[in-house]
Amino acid sequence: MAQFEEVSQKSALHPKPAGLVLQYGTAGFRTNAKNLDHVMFRMGLLATLRSKNTKATIGVMVTASHNPEEDNGVKLIDPMGEMVAMVWEGYATQLANAEQDDLLPALKDIIKREAINMTQEANVFVGRDTRSSGACLSQAVLDGVSTLDGHNYGLVTTPQLHYMVCCQNTQGQYGEATVEGYYRKLSQAFIRLTKNVPNRTDDQKHLCVDGANGIGALKVREMERHLERELQISLFNDGSSGKLNHQCGADFVKVQQKAPTGVEMTVGERCCSFDGDADRIVYYYSSSAGRFHLLDGDKIATLISTFLKELLTQAGLDLKMAVVQTAYANGSSTQYLENTMKVIMKCTKTGVKHLHHAAQEFDIGVYFESNGHGTVLFSKTAEQKIKQLAEDSTSSDEKKRAALLLQNTINVINQVSNPRVIDTTDAERRAVSPAGLQEAIDSLVKKYRQARSFVRPSGTEDVVRVYAEAETQESADALAHEVSLAVYRLAGGVGDEPKPLH
Numbered sequence: 001m002a003q004f005e006e007v008s009q010k011s012a013l014h015p016k017p018a019g020l021v022l023q024y025g026t027a028g029f030r031t032n033a034k035n036l037d038h039v040m041f042r043m044g045l046l047a048t049l050r051s052k053n054t055k056a057t058i059g060v061m062v063t064a065s066h067n068p069e070e071d072n073g074v075k076l077i078d079p080m081g082e083m084v085a086m087v088w089e090g091y092a093t094q095l096a097n098a099e100q101d102d103l104l105p106a107l108k109d110i111i112k113r114e115a116i117n118m119t120q121e122a123n124v125f126v127g128r129d130t131r132s133s134g135a136c137l138s139q140a141v142l143d144g145v146s147t148l149d150g151h152n153y154g155l156v157t158t159p160q161l162h163y164m165v166c167c168q169n170t171q172g173q174y175g176e177a178t179v180e181g182y183y184r185k186l187s188q189a190f191i192r193l194t195k196n197v198p199n200r201t202d203d204q205k206h207l208c209v210d211g212a213n214g215i216g217a218l219k220v221r222e223m224e225r226h227l228e229r230e231l232q233i234s235l236f237n238d239g240s241s242g243k244l245n246h247q248c249g250a251d252f253v254k255v256q257q258k259a260p261t262g263v264e265m266t267v268g269e270r271c272c273s274f275d276g277d278a279d280r281i282v283y284y285y286s287s288s289a290g291r292f293h294l295l296d297g298d299k300i301a302t303l304i305s306t307f308l309k310e311l312l313t314q315a316g317l318d319l320k321m322a323v324v325q326t327a328y329a330n331g332s333s334t335q336y337l338e339n340t341m342k343v344i345m346k347c348t349k350t351g352v353k354h355l356h357h358a359a360q361e362f363d364i365g366v367y368f369e370s371n372g373h374g375t376v377l378f379s380k381t382a383e384q385k386i387k388q389l390a391e392d393s394t395s396s397d398e399k400k401r402a403a404l405l406l407q408n409t410i411n412v413i414n415q416v417s418n419p420r421v422i423d424t425t426d427a428e429r430r431a432v433s434p435a436g437l438q439e440a441i442d443s444l445v446k447k448y449r450q451a452r453s454f455v456r457p458s459g460t461e462d463v464v465r466v467y468a469e470a471e472t473q474e475s476a477d478a479l480a481h482e483v484s485l486a487v488y489r490l491a492g493g494v495g496d497e498p499k500p501l502h
């Protein structure tokens with residue numbers, strides 16, 4: 001077929017370095033930008049197939065999120081704005097790793113397995129963050145998508161591209177598939193929501209935003225114009241001089257537990273940080289004693305679910321709400337939500353797609369990773385019940401007010417999303433191999449008060465991650481070090497022995 005001949009010719013312009021092997025991990029492909037041209041071209045091909053296969057628009061986001069500026073990556077977005085289906089992650093890996101001569105057979109294999117009708121039209125939306133390699137790499141994606149079937153949105157955040165894909169596939173029901181449409185929908189809901197907050201002070205209208213020197217900075221500037229001064233933003237790390245994610249951004253703040261470079265915090269001032277593609281957020285402030293307080297994903301989930309629970313009670317609505325976390329959630333947040341707030345709690349594997357799927361099982365599913373990825377999902381039934389109540393002329397003022405606040409909350413939230421020897425179970429909280437590792441961790445944990453620890457292979461880097469929590473910082477550090485040594489000993493460590501953590 002002519003289509004395949006064209007693929008053959010074009011793929012020669014995007015050659016794969018022989019022997020290079022990459023894996024579609026938790027957040028797609030991610031590595032040094034120099035090694036990604038062929039991957040981008042091939043993801044353009046794959047997104048086209050996925051679009052024909054689902055008869056819907058598919059998104060391709062070119063980003064390496066919180067990683068250094070020199071890196072880049074790519075992730076695919078499925079029709080409703082969610083992460084691409086798991087079996088297609090496998091196809092992505094096959095296609096990215098096929099040597100030059102094996103590309104066509106690999107492509108034909110996917111077409112056959114999924115019984116794809118090649119005459120079906122395709123539509124692919126492409127977006128990228130601010131990395132300097134992004135323009136060329138998104139062009140390589142578009143080379144893979146036939147020119148008629150692609151739309152390049154250029155510079156957008158990951159949540160914006162998810163939103164646009166979802167709008168396109170719901171014929172505008174979710175909103176208008178443009179960046180302006182995104183600002184309008186979210187800012188109008190925000191203004192309505194905050195106007196209903198009694199006695200909102202000027203302090204509460206002010207927010208310091210660390211843009212991580214990336215796309216979040218550009219887009220928050222654009223959005224500010226729509227907020228009618230209901231939110232006044234002081235923007236730091238706007239990309240005009242600093243380097244992307246360097247000494248700033250959500251990951252830096254979460255890991256270092258301190259303010260990013262460039263943000264001058266006054267006591268009690270509200271601050272927040274995005275990551276490199278603005279799909280993570282963490283908040284922080286400093287108390288009068290100069291102590292740094294972080295509001296990470298665990299705290300955000302706690303605040304949101306408490307707020308929603310209050311409104312549900314006021315509205316008299318019987319909706320099933322759950323909070324979904326991962327093994328990284330601080331044990332006290334889980335206990336507080338479960339025992340004090342009486343919220344249904346779920347724990348899943350690391351990675352937004354796992355949390356997202358678990359959250360979909362409830363009328364209202366609040367999900368957050370500790371590092372600040374997350375959102376709230378409302379089922380269709382929940383949305384309908386809330387709408388009915390808001391429009392019901394016979395219900396009391398209090399109920400109506402609560403229902404209206406819930407409605408504005410739904411609209412202010414962008415609901416669409418965004419190795420090897422060690423094997424784990426129980427949402428990655430226990431290791432089943434290598435033999436003896438879990439027992440070793442259990443006996444180390446027993447030595448400390450209020451302690452938890454687990455290990456798991458990262459889904460985005462070639463490392464094993466060690467997590468530890470305990471009553472004091474010193475105990476947590478000591479436990480982390482001891483568990484790292486056990487991993488090194490029992491999982492056949494290579495390279496340097498692990499060093500104590502800070």
Ligand SMILES: CC(=O)N[C@H]1[C@@H](OP(=O)(O)O)O[C@H](CO)[C@@H](O)[C@@H]1O
Nearest residue numbers: 026027351352369371458459460461
């Ligand atoms: C401990 C941690 O923060 N892990 C991150 C990280 O995954 P790893 O599988 O741990 O490398 O990157 C993922 C994608 O961005 C994110 O979803 C996840 O939360």
Ligand SMILES: [Mg+2]
Nearest residue numbers: 065275277279
């Ligand atoms: Mg990110």
